[in-house]
Structure formats: C-alpha cells, structure tokens
Amino acid sequence: MxxxxxxxxxxxxxxxxxxxxxxxxxxxxxxxxxxxxxxxxxxxxxxxxxxxxxxxxxxxxxxxxxxxxxxxxxxxxxxxxVEGGSLHDFLYGTVRREYSVQEALRWALQCAEAVAYLHAMTPRPMLHRDIKPHNMLLTGIPGRLKICDFGTVTDMQSYMSNARGTAAYMAPEVILGKRYTDKCDVYSWAVMLWELMSRRPPFSHMENPNFIAVMLATGCGEHPDMDAVRSDCPQTIRELIRRCWCFKSEERPSMQQAVKFLNELGVSSDDKDFVYILDQDTLAVVSVGREKHGSGWRRVVHISFWRKQYSTVRKSLPIAEREAVRVAKQAEREIIRAARDVGRETHRAAQDTGRETARAAQDVGRETARAAQDVGRETARAAQDTGRETVRAAQDVGRETARAAQDTGRETVRAAQDVGRETARAAQDVGRETARAAQDAERETRRALENAERETKRALENAERETKRALENAEREARRAKEKIANEAKRLADRGRKVLKKFRKF
Known part of the structure; x- marks a missing residue:
C-alpha cells in the first residue's frame, strides 16, 4: 500500500x-x-x-x-x-506542433514497453484495459511518454468478461462480453498507433461516431480507416497495426513481440533529444538514433525545425561511429568549459551584487531624506490649502443657504397657487359628475319603469292564456266524465234488463 x-x-x-x-x-x-x-x-x-x-x-x-x-x-x-500534458492535448490542442514518424514511433514504443512490463509482472501480471492518448502524459518537447490512470487495471488471474475502457479503443471480445486476455491491451495500443499516424480520432470517418455506433462497428470487425494515415508512414507499420487489431485475439502478437518488432525496425526509446528554442514560435529538435542500413545499423542525426502554422522541416544525417565518439568528447569538453564559465560568472555576479547592494543602500538613504523633506513641504502646503478651502466652503454654504431660502419661499407661493387652481378645478369636476350622475339615474329609472310595464303586460297576457287553456282542459275533462257516466249508466241498465228477464222466466 x-x-x-x-x-x-x-x-x-x-x-x-x-x-x-x-x-x-x-x-x-x-x-x-x-x-x-x-x-x-x-x-x-x-x-x-x-x-x-x-x-x-x-x-x-x-x-x-x-x-x-x-x-x-x-x-x-x-x-x-508530468509537465507536458496528455498526448491527446498534444494531438488536438490549440498549438498543434508537427511531429515526425520517428517521434510517433518512439512514443508508441515507450507505451508498448510500459504495457509489456505490466503484462510480465510477477507473481500476477496486470492489464491496463484503457490504453488511449488521454491516459498518456508527455514530459516536455519532444517528450518522454508515461502511462497514467490505473483505475481500470486488473490482474490476469481474475476472470475478465466485464467491459472496461473506452469504446473506440475496446477490443471486440471486450465489447461482446467474452473472456479476454492481455491481447485486449494490444488491440487498444494498435488503435492508438493508428491515431498517432493519422492525427484523427478513431472512427471519425463515420457519419455519427457515438458510443453505440462505435461498439457495434467494433463488434462487427470494423476498424478505423487505414487510408487516413499519413503518406510517409512505412508499410511495415501499417502491417503491424493490422496484425495488432485482428478480430481474433489469438492472431494478435503479444506486447513483447510488438516491442521486439519495433526494435528490429530501428526504433529506440533511448534517443537523446536536444531542444533549442529559437524564438517564440520556432524551435529546433536534434536527436541521435539508429536506423537500418543494408545488413547492419548506422547512427543518424535527425534535425527538425518546427514553426507554428508551418510544416516541420526534417533533415537526417548519417554519422560514423568515430564521429559520434568525437562529438561526444567535444560535448563533454564543452560541458566542462561551460561549468567553469558558470563558476566565474557566479563569482563575478556575487561581487557585482555586493557593490549594487551598497550603492542601492546609499541611494535609499538619500531618497528617504529627500522624501522626508518633500513630505514636510507638502504637509505645510496642504494645511494652507485646507484653510483657504475651509473659508471658501463656509462662504459658499452661506450663499447656498440664502439662495435655498429664497427658492423655498417662491416654491411655497407657487404650490399654494397650484393648490387653489386644483381645488377649483376639482369642484367643477364634482359638479359636472353630479349632474351627469343625476341624468344617468333618471334615465335608468325611466328604463326600469318601462321594463316593469312590459313585464307586467307580458305576465297578464301569459296569465290570460293559461286561464283560457285551463278552462278548455276543464271542459274537455267534464265532457269526458259525462260520456263515461252515460256509458256506465247504459251498461248498468242493460245488465238490469237482463236480470229482469231471468226473473220473469222463473
């Protein structure tokens, strides 16, 4: 811990x-x-x-x-x-410095060496599971790469089938929920190498590269567009990318094999780089490395000039081993000479500092005395000015007070006149409103009487119609009752006659 x-x-x-x-x-x-x-x-x-x-x-x-x-x-x-920020910021930030294929391969190799180290740890090898430019930090220009963010790391003894990482860099077996091994890191590394060679986000060729679309594409065996890589990317690197992002994990090389392959191509993570800042927008990068030459190797000096908003100019010069030794010795002599110069300059600077300190102390004393005299003179002058301003202010206050009193009297008279006029105008308005209200009341009274007469007449007409309808109904009911009584009497008479006939027979 x-x-x-x-x-x-x-x-x-x-x-x-x-x-x-x-x-x-x-x-x-x-x-x-x-x-x-x-x-x-x-x-x-x-x-x-x-x-x-x-x-x-x-x-x-x-x-x-x-x-x-x-x-x-x-x-x-x-x-x-880590001073230089993330590799993602370097690729897509506001100041986008051009970089060579050799620089990109050196960063890829440094990442591969770190991942291979994780895969070879004992007693439990480790998987990172989130290899991407966001989790790669650069130490400076041109920069040594360092891996960060170990929140997704696990050991290979665990049963691994849960999807961890970022969709665009996930291996197909991770997306499909299958059991996966250290080859998932190899797949992610291949996608990052493609990104270094294209300077484009993975799957940016898709119309809508959202999380679901990218996962479906990867699960179906699709890859970022290989035609997007830079034109000077070697064919061997293109083949390495294709091998490392094979759909079947068993067909991918191990991370150790990828490191060995890059070393055989002459890529080295130990190239010594010297950065010279020429001005605010221009810098020169000198690096010494090795490259394949015939059946052997040769040492090469790479000189790159980078200027903002312009393409990088790069020159490679082969050097012999004896020349490399001579350059190294000359560099050592220059370093020793520079150290001696620094010592002499430091001693001279210390003496100059002592003299300047004494001179500064004397200047401070003189300036302090002069400042004290100036303060005294300014204080006396300020007191005189304050007295004059006080008298002037008192006079101004008196004048302003008298003027304010006169203005107040005039405003009081004017206000009284305005009040009188407003009172008379209000009385006239009240009279007019009273007369108008009386006329309105009279009109409303007449209208109410007319409405009452019309309603009374309508009520009488309705009552008369209802009375007439009631009399007609009563007459109909009376006639119906008479007819019913006559019919009943006739029926009873017939029945009586039938009964009398029966008695007469007996």
Missing amino acids: AAKVDFSELQISQRLGRGGFGAVYRGWCRDQKIAVKRFYEAISKNIEREITQLSRVAHENIVKLFGMATYQNETYLLMEY
Missing part, C-alpha cells in the same frame, strides 16, 4: 483536469512539485485498485506514486508531476 502523508503537508493549487472519479491538481509536498489526484468519494473498490496497482509498479514510462492522504472522507493520491 502507498505511504500515508499528512494532509497538512500538501499545498494544492491549479486544477489540471477531471474525470469520472475525481480531479487532478498541481501541488507541492515537502518542496517537491507533484500531481494530486483528489477522489470525490471515500475509498471504494476502484480507488483501492488504483492505489494498490500503482504501488506495485516501477517503470520509467509509468507515473510514480509517492503516497496518499485523506481529509474529510476524501482520498488524495500524490503522484509524479
């Missing part, structure tokens, strides 16, 4: 970036500049995994973990500070 550091020893300043689990800040601890990763929550499995895995590794192309601290249920990782 990482060493515990007291939170009070940390000095956290500018935020450098943020992710799903936390943010990264620039900071200081014990007089050393560091990167501080602050997690948004207490220690979880992901945070514990990153701490555990980082504490196990030690490689020049992997960021170092110095320790950890806790404060108010938050966890802070103290890591190596």
Whole structure:
C-alpha cells in the first residue's frame, strides 16, 4: 500500500483536469512539485485498485506514486508531476506542433514497453484495459511518454468478461462480453498507433461516431480507416497495426513481440533529444538514433525545425561511429568549459551584487531624506490649502443657504397657487359628475319603469292564456266524465234488463 502523508503537508493549487472519479491538481509536498489526484468519494473498490496497482509498479514510462492522504472522507493520491500534458492535448490542442514518424514511433514504443512490463509482472501480471492518448502524459518537447490512470487495471488471474475502457479503443471480445486476455491491451495500443499516424480520432470517418455506433462497428470487425494515415508512414507499420487489431485475439502478437518488432525496425526509446528554442514560435529538435542500413545499423542525426502554422522541416544525417565518439568528447569538453564559465560568472555576479547592494543602500538613504523633506513641504502646503478651502466652503454654504431660502419661499407661493387652481378645478369636476350622475339615474329609472310595464303586460297576457287553456282542459275533462257516466249508466241498465228477464222466466 502507498505511504500515508499528512494532509497538512500538501499545498494544492491549479486544477489540471477531471474525470469520472475525481480531479487532478498541481501541488507541492515537502518542496517537491507533484500531481494530486483528489477522489470525490471515500475509498471504494476502484480507488483501492488504483492505489494498490500503482504501488506495485516501477517503470520509467509509468507515473510514480509517492503516497496518499485523506481529509474529510476524501482520498488524495500524490503522484509524479508530468509537465507536458496528455498526448491527446498534444494531438488536438490549440498549438498543434508537427511531429515526425520517428517521434510517433518512439512514443508508441515507450507505451508498448510500459504495457509489456505490466503484462510480465510477477507473481500476477496486470492489464491496463484503457490504453488511449488521454491516459498518456508527455514530459516536455519532444517528450518522454508515461502511462497514467490505473483505475481500470486488473490482474490476469481474475476472470475478465466485464467491459472496461473506452469504446473506440475496446477490443471486440471486450465489447461482446467474452473472456479476454492481455491481447485486449494490444488491440487498444494498435488503435492508438493508428491515431498517432493519422492525427484523427478513431472512427471519425463515420457519419455519427457515438458510443453505440462505435461498439457495434467494433463488434462487427470494423476498424478505423487505414487510408487516413499519413503518406510517409512505412508499410511495415501499417502491417503491424493490422496484425495488432485482428478480430481474433489469438492472431494478435503479444506486447513483447510488438516491442521486439519495433526494435528490429530501428526504433529506440533511448534517443537523446536536444531542444533549442529559437524564438517564440520556432524551435529546433536534434536527436541521435539508429536506423537500418543494408545488413547492419548506422547512427543518424535527425534535425527538425518546427514553426507554428508551418510544416516541420526534417533533415537526417548519417554519422560514423568515430564521429559520434568525437562529438561526444567535444560535448563533454564543452560541458566542462561551460561549468567553469558558470563558476566565474557566479563569482563575478556575487561581487557585482555586493557593490549594487551598497550603492542601492546609499541611494535609499538619500531618497528617504529627500522624501522626508518633500513630505514636510507638502504637509505645510496642504494645511494652507485646507484653510483657504475651509473659508471658501463656509462662504459658499452661506450663499447656498440664502439662495435655498429664497427658492423655498417662491416654491411655497407657487404650490399654494397650484393648490387653489386644483381645488377649483376639482369642484367643477364634482359638479359636472353630479349632474351627469343625476341624468344617468333618471334615465335608468325611466328604463326600469318601462321594463316593469312590459313585464307586467307580458305576465297578464301569459296569465290570460293559461286561464283560457285551463278552462278548455276543464271542459274537455267534464265532457269526458259525462260520456263515461252515460256509458256506465247504459251498461248498468242493460245488465238490469237482463236480470229482469231471468226473473220473469222463473
């Protein structure tokens, strides 16, 4: 586990970036500049995994973990500070410096060496599972590459079938939920190598490269467009990319084999680079490396001139071994001479500093005395000016008070006149409104009487019609009752006659 550091020893300043689990800040601890990763929550499995895995590794192309601290249920990782930013920012940032194929291959080799180191760890090899430019940091120009973000790292003894990583860099077996091995890192590395050779995001040729579309394309065996790589990319590198992103994981080479292949092509992660800043927009990069020549190797000096908004100019010069030794000795002599010059200049600068300090002290004394005299004169002058201004202000106050009193009298008279006029106008308005209200009341009264007469007449007419209808109904009912009585009487009479006939027979 990482060493515990007291939170009070940390000095956290500018935020450098943020992710799903936390943010990264620039900071200081014990007089050393560091990167501080602050997690948004207490220690979880992901945070514990990153701490555990980082504490196990030690490689020049992997960021170092110095320790950890806790404060108010938050966890802070103290890591190596890498000055140059991420490879993603270098590729797509506002200042997009041109770079050569050799530089891209050196970065790819450094990443491959770090991943191969993880795959070969004992007793438990490790998988990174999120190889992409966002998680690659550069130390400067032209820069040494270092891998960061170990939140997705796991050991190969675990049964791995859960999808972890970024869709555009995921291997097909990871997307399809199959069991996967260290070859998933090889696939991701191949996609990143393609990106270095094209300077385009993976699957940017698709019309809508969203998360689902990219996963479906990868699961069906599709790859980023190989025609998008730069024209000076060697055919051997194109073939290496195709081999490393094969759909079947068993057909991909291991990371160690990819490192060996690049070494055989003459790519070296140990090239010494010298950067000379010529002006604000121009720099020169001189690197010494090896390249294949016939059946053997030869040393080559690469000289690149980079200027903002222009293509990089690159010149390669082969040098003999004796010349390389002579150049190295000459460089050593120049370094020794430069060190002596620095010593002499330092001694001379110290003497100059002493003389300038004494002269500055004398100047400070003279300036202090002169300033005191100036302050005295200015104070007396300010007192005189204050007296004159006070008298003038008192006179101005008197004049303004008298003028204000006169203005107040005039305004009072004017206000009284305005009040009288407004009162008369209000009385006239009240009279007119009263007369208008009386006329309106009279009209409303007449209208109400007319409406009452019409309603009374209509009610009488309705009552008369209802009375007439009731009389007609009563007459109809009376006639109907008479007819019913006559019919009943006739029926009874007939029945009586029938009864009398029966009695007469007896």
